[in-house]
Amino acid sequence: MANPICFWSICIIILCTLSNKHSPLALTLTPVIRTPNLPVCAPSTVPATALPDDFLTCSQKVAENRNKTHPDIGKRTDEIITYYGYSSEIYNVTTFDGYILTIFRIPGSPKSPPAQGKPAVYLNHGITQNSDNWLLAYRDRNLAFKLADAGYDVWLSNCRGNSYSLGHETLNSETDSEYWDFSWHEMGVGDVPAAVDKIISVSGNEKILYVGYSMGCTQYFVGLSEIPSLNDKLKAAVLLAPPAYMGHATNPIRLVGAATVVGGQNIVGPLIGQRVDEPTKFQEYFNVSLGNFCTPTAARCGVCDNFGYLVFGFDAPQTNYTNVPNILSKIDNASLKTAAHYAQSINNCWFRQYDYGPTKNVARYGTVVPPSYNLTAITVPTHFIHGEADNFVVPNDVQITRDHMRPGVVKEVIKVDWSLFNHVDFVNAKDADTLVYNKVLQILNNNINTP
Ligand SMILES: *[C@@H]1O[C@H](CO)[C@@H](O)[C@H](O)[C@H]1NC(C)=O
Ligand SMILES: *[C@@H]1O[C@H](CO)[C@@H](O)[C@H](O)[C@H]1NC(C)=O
Ligand SMILES: *[C@@H]1O[C@H](CO)[C@@H](O)[C@H](O)[C@H]1NC(C)=O
Ligand SMILES: *[C@@H]1O[C@H](CO)[C@@H](O)[C@H](O)[C@H]1NC(C)=O
Ligand SMILES: *[C@@H]1O[C@H](CO)[C@@H](O)[C@H](O)[C@H]1NC(C)=O
Ligand SMILES: *[C@@H]1O[C@H](CO)[C@@H](O)[C@H](O)[C@H]1NC(C)=O
Secondary structure, eight states, rough: EEEEEEEEEEEEEOOOOOOOOTSSSSSSEEEEETTTOOOOOOOOOOOOOEEEEHHHHHHHHHHHHHTOOOTTTTTOHHHHHHHTTTTOEEEEEETTEEEEEEEEOOOOSSOOOTTOOOOOOEEEEEETTTGGGGGSSSSSGGHHHHHHHOOOOOEOOOOOTTTTTTEEEEETTTTOOGGGOHHHHHIIIIHHHHHHHHHHHHOOOOSSSEETTTHHHHHHHHHHHHHHHGGEEEEEEEEOOOSOTTOOOOOOGGGGHHHHHHTTBBGGGGTTEEEEHHHHHHHHHHHHOHHHHHHHHHHHHHTTTSSHHHHHOGGGGGGGGGGGGHHHOOOOEEEEEHHHHHHHHHOOOOOSSSOOHHHHHHHHHHHSSOBOOOOOOOOOOOOEOOOOOOOOSSSSHHHHHHHHHHSTTEEEEEEOOOOOOOOOOOHHHHTHHHIHHHHHHHHHHHHHHHH
């Protein structure tokens, strides 16, 4: 099955590798033509990996477990927190542009009761996620509970558009499409500063710690570069799978690029203001075939009905099958524009504001090409952790992002010690605890006293 898609001067042939047992993790994207004067915007080569046997029996295991119940299904974040014996508080914050966001706080745990003066840490989630996704690993093996056990004051945010943060001062998320006219740009300049100020004022901390995952990292890059004063409110940050420069991504969201800006015409423009809540919406809005969209392993394992596995892949050996129904139940809505902005980043190789096409760009930004984010404005000590098999935030691009930052600001770039570690493994992997969270805890511990 071959499906050629051409845009600008780059042609890409997508070779679907479904039939090959020992196929690479994701689509093989082969650059065919490249114009020398454009930045290199070609997918990385995905090394062929001999997949463990787990990938061959995964569909049976998924099917066996799909209908099982799980205590966390149908519970809200605060209910999950209290179910496991942790303390929970709920706060609302309003952004400068009127969005009302809900933030959950875990001020204490059975091992570390609530107390004044704990170091506060802000956990910011990824696309189509919400605060529940920090709690997917069982009991104290998830990052939020581990941090609470270790004496941190833990704050779990919810970005505009997810099911906890649908409020707005004047817009109705059900009836006003204007509500959904935002991407991670607006979350970076709106949601992040609102949450940071709330956490500082309630916790009494002068500065707080930041942990972002995926889109939570993109928002960090946007917020801190657009609003320099935010740099004075954070001690340090740990960014898990940080998307900024994305030109080498092999993720199938690359295909959506053709629909976002082609020949200066923004095809999804008239659709801005829609939300994406399920894979079929992707098909509908972006006119892409889900057959090409679903990664081969996710297709083989029968989990293409879940957005996360559909586009980011399925890591069978790191899957706790009894937890799959819980993971599947926690997918949330996102705005179409958020996905489109990522598709643009993948296709233009640059980290810049939303591209509306030349005419609208001039009206809005005063320039034909949207303004870029200036990452050298970021001064907070920042640590990157990324996965080798991440098709969205590929190792090449992680280095490129680091190289765009002020020298010395990125303290370390850590690759997770598991060769199949993919984008969603940061919250889904059964060993995320030992592979990632212990490292996060150690970095935060080292930065508690950062001035
Ligand atoms: C799971 O439930 C669905 C409908 O609720 C049913 O059709 C299917 O056979 C069940 N699968 C198993 C393995 O029990
Ligand atoms: C937060 O705002 C929502 C509306 O967006 C409201 O339903 C809820 O009661 C508020 N919660 C608190 C704790 O103020
Ligand atoms: C959708 O894509 C197909 C080819 O994949 C094309 O023939 C058709 O015109 C497209 N539809 C729209 C509305 O762009
Ligand atoms: C797998 O998930 C189930 C359900 O959440 C949990 O009881 C079990 O402890 C988990 N196993 C591992 C190894 O995380
Ligand atoms: C996502 O939005 C749809 C409406 O488009 C709604 O029916 C659904 O409940 C929402 N999903 C979640 C998880 O809130
Ligand atoms: C980027 O930010 C740095 C530090 O704030 C500043 O010195 C530099 O002039 C900015 N670069 C651009 C292109 O705006």
